[in-house]
Amino acid sequence: TQLLEQSPQFLSIQEGENLTVYCNSSSVFSSLQWYRQEPGEGPVLLVTVVTGGEVKKLKRLTFQFGDARKDSSLHITAAQPGDTGLYLCAGARTNAGKSTFGDGTTLTVKP
Amino acid sequence: KAGVTQTPRYLIKTRGQQVTLSCSPISGHRSVSWYQQTPGQGLQFLFEYFSETQRNKGNFPGRFSGRQFSNSRSEMNVSTLELGDSALYLCASRETTFTDTQYFGPGTRLTVL
Numbered sequence: 387t388q389l390l391e392q393s394p395q396f397l398s399i400q401e402g403e404n405l406t407v408y409c410n411s412s413s414v415f416s417s418l419q420w421y422r423q424e425p426g427e428g429p430v431l432l433v434t435v436v437t438g439g440e441v442k443k444l445k446r447l448t449f450q451f452g453d454a455r456k457d458s459s460l461h462i463t464a465a466q467p468g469d470t471g472l473y474l475c476a477g478a479r480t481n482a483g484k485s486t487f488g489d490g491t492t493l494t495v496k497p
Numbered sequence: 498k499a500g501v502t503q504t505p506r507y508l509i510k511t512r513g514q515q516v517t518l519s520c521s522p523i524s525g526h527r528s529v530s531w532y533q534q535t536p537g538q539g540l541q542f543l544f545e546y547f548s549e550t551q552r553n554k555g556n557f558p559g560r561f562s563g564r565q566f567s568n569s570r571s572e573m574n575v576s577t578l579e580l581g582d583s584a585l586y587l588c589a590s591r592e593t594t595f596t597d598t599q600y601f602g603p604g605t606r607l608t609v610l
Contacts, residue, residue: 417597428501428587428601436597474540478597484530484553485599487540 389413390477392488400496402464407491409475410457416480418458420449423472423490432460465495498524501590501602509608515576518605522569522590528552529571530599531563532587540587546571547594575607583609 390411399405409418417436421429433442435451435458442449446469448461462469472492476485502521510516522529530553531543542555546565563573569590575582585606589599 419598421601426585426604426606428503428604431598431600434598476599480595480597484542484545484555485597487542489539 390475390486390488392473392475392491394491395489396492396494398494398496399465401466403495405462405465405493407460407473407493408457409459409477409488411477411486412456413477413479413486414455415477415486416455417478418451418455419476419478419485420458420460421474421476423474429472429474462493465493467495467497469493470495501588501600503586503588503602503605505605506603507606507608509610510578511610512578512580514578515574516578516607518573518575518586518588518607520571520573520588520590520602522571522588523600526590526592526600527569528591528594528596529565529569530589530591531571531573532589533557534585534587534604535583543573545594552594578609580609583607 420432423429433449438453438455440451446463450459472490474490475488478485504519528547530545533541545553549565560576565571585604587604588602591599
């Protein structure tokens, strides 16, 4: 069974602080997706990373895929209350037919 | 391009009843996956359909079933509902079963009383 472990599980910070969320596995993935989900809504895709060592930036969010394609991180700079939500990582293996999801990181940014 | 749509958004049923949830994928996407999300278990994979055939199945009892139509729309059915079936049911679509990135719908919140 492929597992994706996310850490931390919960994170509560003040507006303006920086944070990093980690997604780790012992398995190699062909790509990894990060999603953000608000209560009662479906996950919204933030980014897909494909190449080992790849770094993608989306405004204040920086995503990195590990060199061995087994892990990833999400770094948020100067967090805002609007960043509050559940962050999910999902690892995919081409032709495997389904993705493996982490348990998520619940982020709360206080004003 | 319109996103994934799910109907209904909210549903209240009683134990023993059955329910059918519907999902329309993004235009051109032929793979649809279903997930159950609960606070305690996180996101659990139910099954995936591609070109009207079930391609993958998670570890759920036979009370959970699905199908896909020729226009790629999919339905999920749960028979003999139990209290533990209360959850957010999410549908995700992707271009093919060999495409990595999935796009989720808003979900159907099912409450079983």
